Amino acid sequence: KAGVTQTPRYLIKTRGQQVTLSCSPISGHRSVSWYQQTPGQGLQFLFEYFSETQRNKGNFPGRFSGRQFSNSRSEMNVSTLELGDSALYLCASSLNARAVNTEAFFGQGTRLTVV
Amino acid sequence: AQSVTQLDSQVPVFEEAPVELRCNYSSSVSVYLFWYVQYPNQGLQLLLKYLSGSTLVKGINGFEAEFNKSQTSFHLRKPSVHISDTAEYFCAVTLNNAGNMLTFGGGTRLMVKP
Numbered sequence: 237k238a239g240v241t242q243t244p245r246y247l248i249k250t251r252g253q254q255v256t257l258s259c260s261p262i263s264g265h266r267s268v269s270w271y272q273q274t275p276g277q278g279l280q281f282l283f284e285y286f287s288e289t290q291r292n293k294g295n296f297p298g299r300f301s302g303r304q305f306s307n308s309r310s311e312m313n314v315s316t317l318e319l320g321d322s323a324l325y326l327c328a329s330s331l332n333a334r335a336v337n338t339e340a341f342f343g344q345g346t347r348l349t350v351v
Numbered sequence: 352a353q354s355v356t357q358l359d360s361q362v363p364v365f366e367e368a369p370v371e372l373r374c375n376y377s378s379s380v381s382v383y384l385f386w387y388v389q390y391p392n393q394g395l396q397l398l399l400k401y402l403s404g405s406t407l408v409k410g411i412n413g414f415e416a417e418f419n420k421s422q423t424s425f426h427l428r429k430p431s432v433h434i435s436d437t438a439e440y441f442c443a444v445t446l447n448n449a450g451n452m453l454t455f456g457g458g459t460r461l462m463v464k465p
Contacts, residue, residue, distance in 0.1 A: 279455035342394030
């Protein structure tokens with residue numbers, strides 16, 4: 237079966253712009269989580285969606301937002317981009333809402349560069 | 352809140368030698384523990400996880416990890432590494448009521464030399 241698909245793979249944006257990243261989970265998976273990966277801060281949890289509802293949110297400013305659609309596809313949006321938002325953004329797809337009961341499958345990520 | 356510390360940022364090792372990647376966690380409640388691997392320009396892949404039961408957990412690609420509650424550790428081991436094991440390895444924890452939210456350590460870059 238197809239894995240987790242993140243689009244686009246690479247993106248270059250200018251400071252002050254906004255960006256939308258997309259994640260299509262594995263068919264049948266209802267949970268989508270987003271992570272930011274940077275050399276300085278490592279992997280940090282952004283938010284998790286399950287059945288179109290945000291279940292958990294990490295410690296990021298309000299410029300970072302997300303949503304999930306009825307087909308479980310998810311988007312995250314970053315407004316008013318800053319240089320420090322340059323990162324690899326990873327999406328993880330899970331069958332249900334509890335990590336202890338299911339495996340999280342990660343996409344290849346979207347590498348965002350802010351100039 | 353829980354946290355994860357990976358004590359070594361880089362571990363160089365010769366091919367066919369054994370390796371141990373160290374992970375310590377901090378939490379006031381019971382946690383569930385995971386090890387993930389990330390190859391260059393790829394996402395993360397689950398190697399193994401500890402939920403309960405036997406403290407020795409076997410995973411894919413010949414890796415295993417041992418949960419030690421008294422030392423709050425979950426070290427990853429492999430008896431004989433291959434060049435193809437060169438990658439970044441991440442230890443992660445979650446709580447029972449935390450959904451799919453994972454807290455990751457800083458990562459350990461395993462460099463296998465011929």
